[in-house]
Amino acid sequence: MIPDRHARAMLPIPDRAAPGLTTYDAKDPATSFPPIEPLLPPDGAPNVLIVLIDDTGFGASSAFGGPCYTPNAEKLAAGGLKYNRFHTTALCAPTRAAMLSGRNHHSVGMGSITETATSAPGNSSVRPNTKAPLAMTLKLNGYSTAQFGKCHEVPVWQSSPMGPFDAWPSAGGGFETFYGFIGGENNQWEPALYDGTTPVEPPATPEEGYHLTEDLADRAVSWIRTQKALMPDKPFFVYFAPGATHAPHHVPKEWADKYKGQFSDGWDVQRERTFAKQKELGVIPADTDLTPRHAEIPAWDDMPEELKPALERQMEVYAGFMEHTDHHVGRVIDAIEDLGVLENTLIYYIIGDNGASAEGTLNGAFNEMANFNGMAAVETPEFMISKIDELGSPTSYNHYAVGWAWAMNAPFQWTKQVASHWGGTRNGTIVHWPAGIEEKGGRRTQFTHVIDIAPTILEAAGLPEPTLVNGVLQSPMEGTSMVYSFNDPSAPERHDLQYFEMFGNRGVYFQGTSAVTKHRTPWVMTGGALAAFDDDVWELYDGTADFSQARNLAAEQPERLHELQRLWLIEAVKYNVLPIDDRGAERLNPELAGRPTLIHGTSQLLFPGMGRLSENSVISIKNKSFSVTAEIDVPERGAEGVIIAQGGRFGGWSLYFADGKATFVYNLLGIHQFTSRADTVLDAGKHQVRTEFAYDGGGLAKGGDLTLYYDGAAVGTGRVGATQPMIFSADETTDVGYESGTSVSADYTAQSSRFTGKIHWVQIDIGDEDNDHLIDPDERLRIAMARQ
Numbered sequence: 001m002i003p004d005r006h007a008r009a010m011l012p013i014p015d016r017a018a019p020g021l022t023t024y025d026a027k028d029p030a031t032s033f034p035p036i037e038p039l040l041p042p043d044g045a046p047n048v049l050i051v052l053i054d055d056t057g058f059g060a061s062s063a064f065g066g067p068c069y070t071p072n073a074e075k076l077a078a079g080g081l082k083y084n085r086f087h088t089t090a091l092c093a094p095t096r097a098a099m100l101s102g103r104n105h106h107s108v109g110m111g112s113i114t115e116t117a118t119s120a121p122g123n124s125s126v127r128p129n130t131k132a133p134l135a136m137t138l139k140l141n142g143y144s145t146a147q148f149g150k151c152h153e154v155p156v157w158q159s160s161p162m163g164p165f166d167a168w169p170s171a172g173g174g175f176e177t178f179y180g181f182i183g184g185e186n187n188q189w190e191p192a193l194y195d196g197t198t199p200v201e202p203p204a205t206p207e208e209g210y211h212l213t214e215d216l217a218d219r220a221v222s223w224i225r226t227q228k229a230l231m232p233d234k235p236f237f238v239y240f241a242p243g244a245t246h247a248p249h250h251v252p253k254e255w256a257d258k259y260k261g262q263f264s265d266g267w268d269v270q271r272e273r274t275f276a277k278q279k280e281l282g283v284i285p286a287d288t289d290l291t292p293r294h295a296e297i298p299a300w301d302d303m304p305e306e307l308k309p310a311l312e313r314q315m316e317v318y319a320g321f322m323e324h325t326d327h328h329v330g331r332v333i334d335a336i337e338d339l340g341v342l343e344n345t346l347i348y349y350i351i352g353d354n355g356a357s358a359e360g361t362l363n364g365a366f367n368e369m370a371n372f373n374g375m376a377a378v379e380t381p382e383f384m385i386s387k388i389d390e391l392g393s394p395t396s397y398n399h400y401a402v403g404w405a406w407a408m409n410a411p412f413q414w415t416k417q418v419a420s421h422w423g424g425t426r427n428g429t430i431v432h433w434p435a436g437i438e439e440k441g442g443r444r445t446q447f448t449h450v451i452d453i454a455p456t457i458l459e460a461a462g463l464p465e466p467t468l469v470n471g472v473l474q475s476p477m478e479g480t481s482m483v484y485s486f487n488d489p490s491a492p493e494r495h496d497l498q499y500f501e502m503f504g505n506r507g508v509y510f511q512g513t514s515a516v517t518k519h520r521t522p523w524v525m526t527g528g529a530l531a532a533f534d535d536d537v538w539e540l541y542d543g544t545a546d547f548s549q550a551r552n553l554a555a556e557q558p559e560r561l562h563e564l565q566r567l568w569l570i571e572a573v574k575y576n577v578l579p580i581d582d583r584g585a586e587r588l589n590p591e592l593a594g595r596p597t598l599i600h601g602t603s604q605l606l607f608p609g610m611g612r613l614s615e616n617s618v619i620s621i622k623n624k625s626f627s628v629t630a631e632i633d634v635p636e637r638g639a640e641g642v643i644i645a646q647g648g649r650f651g652g653w654s655l656y657f658a659d660g661k662a663t664f665v666y667n668l669l670g671i672h673q674f675t676s677r678a679d680t681v682l683d684a685g686k687h688q689v690r691t692e693f694a695y696d697g698g699g700l701a702k703g704g705d706l707t708l709y710y711d712g713a714a715v716g717t718g719r720v721g722a723t724q725p726m727i728f729s730a731d732e733t734t735d736v737g738y739e740s741g742t743s744v745s746a747d748y749t750a751q752s753s754r755f756t757g758k759i760h761w762v763q764i765d766i767g768d769e770d771n772d773h774l775i776d777p778d779e780r781l782r783i784a785m786a787r788q
Contacts, residue, residue: 004462047346050240056351058408059408060351064428072327081431081437082444083431087449091112111576117593132474135169143461147239155595159616178194181243182194186730187648211324213243224236225339247357247398248399251324263319314399315404343435344435355425360400369729372727374726402523411550412548417522453479510564597616603766605763606736612740614733618764621693623723629688629762629765632687639756643755648744651667657756661677663676663677664708665745673745680710690708693720701722738753
């Protein structure tokens with residue numbers, strides 16, 4: 001083997017010309033230069049594929065004993081290894097930031113999610129440049145790099161079309177190609193997509209069979225084929241991160257119908273079935289205990305009988321969604337196999353970036369925007385029953401009930417967000433690498449963590465951790481390579497110390513024992529003050545003899561508990577976890593939190609062509625009076641189309657022209673549409689069109705009177721019966737002169753929404769009164785967390 005001549009600890013690798021004879025005439029026979037060689041990693045470096053599924057518990061996939069059929073995960077595991085003690089951070093953005101850097105999530109500023117960032121180093125959502133991302137390291141060592149799917153690591157003030165793009169995958173993130181979405185969740189049928197940093201529309205409509213997961217798989221397959229066709233000697237690093245199976249649970253009906261009737265016995269029985277199957281498969285030890293259901297989670301038998309058919313369908317849809325996702329993951333893996341490079345491709349199939357999500361309320365949701373706006377009561381059992389056939393379809397924005405999330409985390413306690421217990425952080429993971437792993441169908445029980453992936457890949461590729469990247473001295477990676485365990489199932493675990501923390505839920509694992517304390521329950525966010533951190537009750541578990549954290553030893557071993565509590569504190573200081581932050585409103589107010597904001601004052605001026613503006617980028621009109629004024633040129637053929645629209649089918653507002661008349665529609669949760677229309681057609685020429693909304697006041701979500709004006713003269717009035725107090729959408733945006741995504745009004749589609757005239761500017765002004773102070777701080781925090 002030719003020795004590697006590159007100084008790879010410094011990236012980019014310095015160009016070092018070898019001294020030698022320089023001739024005067026190129027025709028001189030002594031003229032000789034070495035051929036130009038493309039940069040490659042060391043010989044034998046594998047291709048790498050990371051598959052990261054969203055919001056999937058340990059007990060969901062059939063590969064780990066769950067009810068959701070995942071044949072491709074099973075096939076991959078049969079040719080590789082299952083890790084049953086692999087851990088995440090309990091929340092999506094922190095897990096992703098940790099995985100892509102090889103550092104703990106507070107070390108890279110992602111203590112929680114971008115929407116709750118503060119100026120504290122561990123919660124800033126800004127990755128220090130001393131901790132370069134894995135993709136950058138691989139790219140600068142000669143890998144081709146691409147990401148497909150979800151990116152929730154962009155600070156909210158950097159997520160507008162103006163960037164800066166330092167944290168975007170294809171700019172500062174090290175990926176040469178990015179196709180996917182920015183944020184915590186997205187509509188699977190009509191997503192807001194980016195190609196690099198450029199907004200793009202989906203290539204087809206739901207009616208034409210479009211689904212985001214299939215699109216992402218198509219893109220990944222095409223990119224991998226192209227890469228191997230044009231650069232067969234160069235390895236690739238592909239990060240495939242579909243938005244599935246995060247809510248909304250969107251899937252073609254035939255996939256959900258496969259599970260008809262399979263969940264009629266409810267979540268308690270399903271949990272027991274999964275537990276038995278896990279023992280049968282050997283993915284949990286034979287002496288594991290099934291942890292009991294906590295009082296905060298209702299028993300299936302206590303749920304209203306009339307609601308149970310809708311609850312069953314929620315789980316059928318989720319199971320179909322999971323199987324559908326696995327199917328398209330399989331297409332990516334099949335493409336690699338068809339190219340003949342599966343043998344030397346290191347694949348991580350991580351089934352969940354945290355535990356299953358309990359953010360769907362105790363009853364589940366048809367449109368989770370109702371819950372986000374404190375209006376879950378509008379989704380009565382009767383309403384849910386009436387919408388059974390639409391669950392999972394383009395007309396829904398659905399989520400399953402808390403009980404199903406609990407069942408999908410079998411055999412563990414708790415769910416996503418709860419970083420203290422394994423139900424929030426233990427995710428079944430499969431590793432496949434025929435060239436580097438001898439055993440097929442093996443099981444590994446060493447404690448591992450998502451921060452271990454980056455150092456594993458570097459070791460497998462024969463690459464050192466860089467000490468200098470782009471002129472910046474790098475801090476060491478905090479994970480431990482898993483390569484030592486690939487061919488030695490009995491090897492002593494090397495990652496034997498790990499802290500956990502999320503919104504005050506915290507724990508520490510050390511040499512087989514874990515100490516944990518749960519500070520807050522994900523779905524109980526309002527009513528009653530949280531306990532002081534020092535008053536939280538800690539539990540102690542023997543991880544060697546108690547796989548599921550079922551037997552609390554705190555009373556029996558108080559000294560051991562105290563030792564681990566002190567160790568948690570030491571680790572917390574080391575990795576910027578302190579100060580622990582469970583605040584609500586303060587973290588959601590940029591000025592109080594200490595993070596930048598794009599919005600200042602009571603007025604905002606927008607211009608034609610501006611679009612994909614997130615709610616963080618646009619002045620809020622909620623719970624107050626407002627006006628929208630536009631200066632436009634109306635063509636001779638008349639005005640049609642959108643002036644400005646915010647939100648979409650599941651909530652929002654739009655000022656547009658229909659049949660030549662100015663129209664304003666307020667769409668309340670996709671359930672009620674309040675439409676006001678001008679009495680007359682607007683003539684050709686230059687005009688100002690204005691709508692004024694006079695808020696009723698006296699609280700949140702009130703209605704108000706609406707007036708439309710042409711050039712200062714009133715031309716129409718209307719009434720908005722009620723408004724959304726908190727959020728219009730988790731993924732829809734604001735657009736000027738058109739509407740992307742789903743449409744607020746049925747009067748037009750995204751394709752027909754473009755304004756036929758010319759827009760000079762649009763101005764939004766808000767009134768002096770503001771009822772936002774009436775919003776419970778914890779309610780705002782709950783909404784922010786449930787959107788990630």
